[in-house]
Amino acid sequence: MAGSAPAEETRGGGGETRCRLYLITPPALDPAAFAETLARALDAGDVAALQLRLKDVDDDALRRAIDLLRPVAQSRDVAFLLNDRADLAVQTGCDGAHLGQSDGDHARARKLLGPDRMLGITCHGSRHLAMEAGEIGADYVAFGAFFPTTTKNAEHRAEPDLLQWWTEMFELPSVAIGGITAANCAPLVRAGADFLAVVGAVWNHPEGPAAGVRAMNAAIAAA
Numbered sequence: 001m002a003g004s005a006p007a008e009e010t011r012g013g014g015g016e017t018r019c020r021l022y023l024i025t026p027p028a029l030d031p032a033a034f035a036e037t038l039a040r041a042l043d044a045g046d047v048a049a050l051q052l053r054l055k056d057v058d059d060d061a062l063r064r065a066i067d068l069l070r071p072v073a074q075s076r077d078v079a080f081l082l083n084d085r086a087d088l089a090v091q092t093g094c095d096g097a098h099l100g101q102s103d104g105d106h107a108r109a110r111k112l113l114g115p116d117r118m119l120g121i122t123c124h125g126s127r128h129l130a131m132e133a134g135e136i137g138a139d140y141v142a143f144g145a146f147f148p149t150t151t152k153n154a155e156h157r158a159e160p161d162l163l164q165w166w167t168e169m170f171e172l173p174s175v176a177i178g179g180i181t182a183a184n185c186a187p188l189v190r191a192g193a194d195f196l197a198v199v200g201a202v203w204n205h206p207e208g209p210a211a212g213v214r215a216m217n218a219a220i221a222a223a
């Protein structure tokens with residue numbers, strides 16, 4: 001996802017797809033301490049993108065977290081996306097923003113981000129929302145939750161056949177999210193997900209985040 005359009009990064013000339021890992025930060029973190037943890041995790045294996053997802057923090061705290069964490073990701077060619085805030089993503093040099101269905105006007109965010117910054121849109125388990133996202137120029141559509149998750153109260157569910165349908169119908173990359181682990185991700189990879197977005201599987205891995213990244217990449221490769 002780093003650099004040019006995700007579609008070019010993930011789909012080869014023959015149409016084959018290489019699924020990649022998309023990390024989302026833990027729900028709460030101390031930016032200075034987390035910068036070290038993040039660097040070790042990103043150095044452990046392939047990561048396409050990192051989304052900073054901090055809820056209920058003010059703009060000053062968000063800016064501080066961005067200032068400390070964005071260089072850690074971007075210096076490793078990992079795209080740095082901001083959750084919920086296209087405006088702040090532009091102001092702070094992020095590579096893009098991820099917006100949900102209640103996170104404002106998607107078309108306006110697309111304009112604000114311009115052609116060089118990515119826009120990802122949550123589409124739950126809905127073909128209709130995904131097609132709408134494609135029409136307004138999203139760079140990827142996110143489907144979920146595929147499995148139960150304790151990271152947030154996920155009110156919507158998605159099934160792997162949605163990923164398969166999307167992949168067969170459209171070029172636009174898909175992200176699968178929600179309760180994904182190394183143990184359960186194979187059907188999502190096989191169904192055509194371009195990215196697997198995870199929180200707990202990496203940050204709560206019993207042997208630490210670097211082991212979590214290695215385990216996820218091994219599972220993706222083996223699927």
Ligand SMILES: Cc1ncc(COP(=O)(O)OP(=O)(O)O)c(N)n1
Binds near residue numbers: 084098197
């Ligand atoms: C990659 C990705 N997919 C889905 C989400 C969920 O976004 P949203 O529905 O806006 O919920 P919050 O994350 O804002 O709680 C996501 N963040 N990232």
Ligand SMILES: Cc1nc(C(=O)O)sc1CCOP(=O)(O)O
Binds near residue numbers: 024124143149152154
């Ligand atoms: C942020 C988020 N959005 C979801 C959705 O379904 O839209 S599920 C989710 C949490 C993902 O964390 P974990 O990998 O620990 O389950």
Ligand SMILES: [Mg+2]
Binds near residue numbers: 084099100103
């Ligand atoms: Mg949101």
